[in-house]
Amino acid sequence: MATAAQEQAALVEKSKRLAAYQAVKDYLLPEYTRIGIGSGSTVVYVVEAIAALGPAVTSNMSFYPTGSQSEELIEAAGLRLQYISKLPAGQQLDVAFDGADEVDDDLNLIKGGGACLWQEKIVATSAKRFVCVADFRKLSARLGTTWKKGIPIEVLPMAAPRVLDELVRMGSQNPRIRPGLPGKAGAIVTDNGMWIIDAPFAPLRLPKDVDSANHTDTGSDGVWTVDALADRLIKIPGVAEIGLFYGKNGLEVASGAQKPVAAYFGMADGSVEVRTRPIRGDK
Numbered sequence: 001m002a003t004a005a006q007e008q009a010a011l012v013e014k015s016k017r018l019a020a021y022q023a024v025k026d027y028l029l030p031e032y033t034r035i036g037i038g039s040g041s042t043v044v045y046v047v048e049a050i051a052a053l054g055p056a057v058t059s060n061m062s063f064y065p066t067g068s069q070s071e072e073l074i075e076a077a078g079l080r081l082q083y084i085s086k087l088p089a090g091q092q093l094d095v096a097f098d099g100a101d102e103v104d105d106d107l108n109l110i111k112g113g114g115a116c117l118w119q120e121k122i123v124a125t126s127a128k129r130f131v132c133v134a135d136f137r138k139l140s141a142r143l144g145t146t147w148k149k150g151i152p153i154e155v156l157p158m159a160a161p162r163v164l165d166e167l168v169r170m171g172s173q174n175p176r177i178r179p180g181l182p183g184k185a186g187a188i189v190t191d192n193g194m195w196i197i198d199a200p201f202a203p204l205r206l207p208k209d210v211d212s213a214n215h216t217d218t219g220s221d222g223v224w225t226v227d228a229l230a231d232r233l234i235k236i237p238g239v240a241e242i243g244l245f246y247g248k249n250g251l252e253v254a255s256g257a258q259k260p261v262a263a264y265f266g267m268a269d270g271s272v273e274v275r276t277r278p279i280r281g282d283k
């Protein structure tokens with residue numbers, strides 16, 4: 001008989017799969033030729049859903065990975081692998097699918113739990129439409145509420161101590177260099193030869209919180225807005241990329257945005273919740 005933990009794990013997997021199949025159904029149009037594929041356990045089901053469409057749909061498509069895991073997934077599914085470095089200047093992917101660690105009310109994301117955030121951001125922002133696929137555990141009103149491990153930050157190894165100092169000055173509670181896998185001594189090394197720092201912050205405000213309560217957005221009371229924190233983190237010398245995928249109000253474009261146009265959540269009751277954001281330009 002399955003334990004409660006096993007039942008919960010099975011429910012989560014089922015939810016990821018449901019969300020992935022629905023997202024692919026809605027956003028993978030047969031005329032598309034360039035598709036971005038993110039990283040993580042949910043994306044496995046995205047690739048499964050795409051491969052299930054068969055060569056009649058996928059044979060004209062090329063798939064762009066966000067690291068070694070998705071590269072292997074694409075190849076194992078028999079899909080055509082291509083690299084973002086080969087995408088000519090001035091061209092875009094038609095769509096990119098990826099998971100997330102947490103998604104807030106404005107569709108800002110925390111990503112990087114799997115240490116692939118840098119390539120994930122490059123692929124997401126190379127797409128005309130970025131679509132997020134997740135399970136019910138990732139839904140959250142404010143980032144940092146359920147994902148307590150911290151914001152993943154990819155750093156140049158030599159700069160890690162300086163970055164840690166600056167994060168503490170900014171109010172991060174106990175930022176840490178992410179260790180390698182069990183049995184591997186030292187830090188985890190990303191596909192880009194960098195390290196990851198996980199930096200916990202108090203749950204991040206949205207612009208509406210600042211407007212309604214006369215708060216500041218710059219962390220002066222220990223709480224940052226997503227935008228202000230992201231703008232500050234990316235400027236720390238030695239930081240290569242940050243795991244906040246965000247967008248400012250007034251820049252609600254689809255094409256090339258860090259925020260998804262839609263986020264699909266497989267829910268515990270077997271439904272799929274779709275959250276979209278108003279955008280200018282094409283779908």
Ligand SMILES: O=C(CO)[C@H](O)[C@H](O)COP(=O)(O)O
Pocket residue numbers: 038039040041042043098099100101110111112113114115116117120
């Ligand atoms: O950002 C990521 C990897 O860097 C993943 O998309 C994120 O960690 C979600 O993973 P999963 O689908 O396994 O929950």
